[in-house]
């Protein structure tokens with residue numbers, strides 16, 4: 001029986017020849033992790049469920065990235081709980097401030113999440129690793145706490161939706177624009193409970209960082225996972241950093257899909273999601289009159305080195321508009337180091353942008369760039385819900401690093417060619 | 420029928436795509452204490468909600484309730500506030516999973532979500548999925564809860580389920 005990549009990975013993790021959508025299975029987990037917000041709740045579950053040692057310390061990570069370096073006393077308490085659990089369990093993959101990065105940028109970079117694996121994290125953007133050809137999905141703290149004990153979790157095998165991207169999009173269009181376009185087309189519950197599978201000539205050409213950006217936002221369409229079949233691009237990324245052996249799976253040509261969307265994106269312009277849902281997507285040229293107060297370049301969606309390079313290429317020799325705060329947040333210490341080596345920090349500082357330590361920070365309205373009532377941000381992050389970046393009367397427009405950087409200079413939403 | 424599976428309360432109505440940032444804003448996520456979270460339940464969707472609802476009341480919503488973040492703080496805040504059950508046209512998957520795991524009853528019914536009005540007096544049977552709107556006399560049948568989820572609910576949530584599985588395994592190995 002033909003299977004999709006999602007079905008093949010799940011079958012391999014419950015020792016079955018095949019699984020079909022709708023079946024409930026118990027799958028072995030290759031890697032599990034939590035952060036400073038979801039970890040403490042998971043540890044309580046771990047203890048209540050009778051946990052003493054985690055199922056395998058080599059397959060567990062704890063990453064304080066949301067409110068760290070500690071934003072206040074309560075956050076410090078949560079970070080301390082994470083640290084103490086990691087110490088008590090002797091976890092090799094606990095990332096202290098200085099080694100810490102945003103989880104979904106850090107774990108692939110460290111070779112800790114790999115093609116063909118089943119991964120759960122107590123964070124909804126765990127779906128990012130679908131870009132590597134993994135079955136990776138977010139869960140709550142209770143699921144995570146239980147998985148820390150057993151190394152397994154249950155899944156309902158999802159139906160898959162196949163997306164095929166073709167054509168020659170316009171200038172400055174990349175993975176962020178493709179995924180925003182997709183969510184705009186199918187809506188924030190368009191793939192609810194399903195596996196999204198991104199395919200076609202445009203995906204094959206996409207560099208690894210933009211694939212991560214796409215899979216990262218699968219959850220914004222309600223999906224369980226957003227998978228891209230691994231290929232030579234994937235191999236070039238994982239070889240040399242992989243901490244374990246890995247497997248490439250591909251969907252069978254005649255696999256069954258709940259739906260197939262085939263789109264010719266010729267001439268597509270950069271996309272922007274307007275407040276207050278990621279599905280409110282428009283072409284950037286329709287929004288040129290929207291004045292902004294802040295531009296955020298970072299997050300698990302777009303905090304990788306290539307994202308900073310694009311932003312720097314537009315900020316070079318220019319200044320951030322006088323009424324705008326431009327906040328650049330590299331995803332990991334490695335991204336910081338390389339950005340420093342390449343002279344990107346100099347460009348950002350000359351442009352009068354500010355560069356932060358790696359953190360989730362403003363992405364979820366934590367700190368480092370909270371919006372006041374009536375303020376408006378362009379952000380390379382993934383959610384623009386009411387109050388997501390601060391006051392309930394503030395607004396977030398989601399866009400690519402190119403649009404965010406151009407907008408910072410223009411002081412309004414701008415196409416990169418406008419500046 | 421177990422009496423704790425029958426619930427009756429006043430309905431508070433919300434729209435489509437209520438996200439977890441609306442249910443419990445991230446600015447309150449520096450704690451995981453259920454009572455502290457409950458004080459801000461639904462705050463960014465309706466700041467007056469906690470002040471006006473009573474324990475045992477019911478949340479009714481449209482499609483995709485609980486979309487967004489994986490924060491279990493969302494169902495915990497709702498349960499902590501004393502909401503007895505959430506009825507929606509559909510739920511986002513992580514929220515759905517979390518709700519069962521922590522023992523917050525949820526039911527899916529598109530007709531109920533569309534037809535029951537704010538303030539109605541509604542009775543729900545969690546076990547059978549029967550929903551009665553006493554204000555209008557209308558009856559609805561929610562989607563059946565999958566057998567495995569019923570097992571989870573019967574065990575008292577995932578923690579108790581895992582503990583029981585482990586005890587069984589330990590007993591077998593002795």
Ligand code: SF4
Pocket residue numbers: 066102103104123125299300301359360363364381382
């Ligand atoms: S950067 Fe934003 S979306 Fe990504 S893990 Fe952090 S808070 Fe979540």
